Amino acid sequence: MQGTIAHAVALVLEGNAALRGVSSTGLDNGHSTMTFCEFVRFVDLASTPTGWSERTVAEDPTAWFGYLKERGFNELRLSHGPSGGTNPNGVPDRMLAAFIGGGGRWQIQASRPRGSDSWESRWTVGDRERADRRIWQVTYGRVARNQPPSADESIDLQALRDELREALVRIKAFASKQGLDNFAVCFANGLDDLAAPSPVHAFHKELANPSLLPLAAIQLLSAAQSAWVFGGMGSWNDLGFDGEDQATYESISEALYGTVNRAIVAATNSSASGSTCAPDPDPGSDKPGKRVWWKRFG
Structure with a gap:
């Protein structure tokens, strides 16, 4: 993240x-x-x-x-x-x-x-x-x-967790097929965090506050950190492919980016007294x- x-x-x-x-x-x-x-x-x-x-x-x-x-x-x-x-x-x-x-x-x-x-x-x-x-x-x-x-x-955090899991499964499969093992590990770590009772791979572990957040929110914030690959030179954004692979890459990348950001917002806002998203x-x-x-x- x-x-x-x-x-x-x-x-x-x-x-x-x-x-x-x-x-x-x-x-x-x-x-x-x-x-x-x-x-x-x-x-x-x-x-x-x-x-x-x-x-x-x-x-x-x-x-x-x-x-x-x-x-x-x-x-x-x-x-x-x-x-x-x-x-x-x-x-x-x-x-x-x-x-x-x-x-x-x-x-x-x-x-x-x-x-x-x-x-x-x-x-x-x-x-x-x-x-x-x-x-x-x-x-x-x-x-x-x-x-x-x-x-x-x-916001249904459980449904959003399922959506993020689906996006990660798709993009991990693509990364593995292309031999992008380092990125595949990031997506696998995100999947691990979605199923873990506490953060496993997340860097900012202070964000996991069980006194303030439900488990699904902690999992979403942890997975969002682990699976964040959107940077500059050398990042997932810096890749390019031929033909249909490029179209697939663009589609799954946009899907993950949108889902991760919605997950961050929803999980964070579950800490508010009304537990709803702005x-x-x-x-x-x-x-x-x-x-x-x-x-x-x-």
Whole structure:
């Protein structure tokens, strides 16, 4: 799973644990998703004659959770939608997943009874020479506020697990047929994680919180990490084939990418008190700040 996605997942999970008073590891510098982060801060955006200004509302995730709780927010949800207008060349999102800001729109909705606010991350490189390798400066900006409450959408985690298993079986068979043994192992690891009582191959094992998530959600998040092969040079995206094999490759790759992302969203959102998934963000929305903030780092 891409590091930026894993971080958003961890932020939602740890945030819901804090808002619900559930035992968890916390999201400090010792968390695996924070390993390479110099800082993670949260800002409000304001329109000025020269552009957008930023006002810091929290200097770290723990302070942000407190900020939300004090203002009556009771849950966080993750959402993912296609790049839309931020990807004018029509390149499939899976082909851009290796780039910061690529692979679709990932947002976090902070909800309270009268509505929700949307937050989106910006990752920039700081000092590349840091001895501790904490080079990423991460800022989550509030890109929309006081949105109407979303209608609940029930998600069948068991059915989604079956769908992911089917996608992994198909793509593993293709990889094995093509002699792509390293990739076949990734897909086999994903299948193992879907059937395991606890994470086997997943890197970010802190995401598996049985106090917050049902087993099916833990399995989905673990499998999504193990089977994530969508990167840049040398990754699954970098392959090419002849004739019908290329068409098969494109089809099974798109199927896996879409299913994995839906699995990440559904599993993460099962940590919310209502255990439902947030709707995909509207990439064409003209709500103040949303499009401009994205273009700054997309």
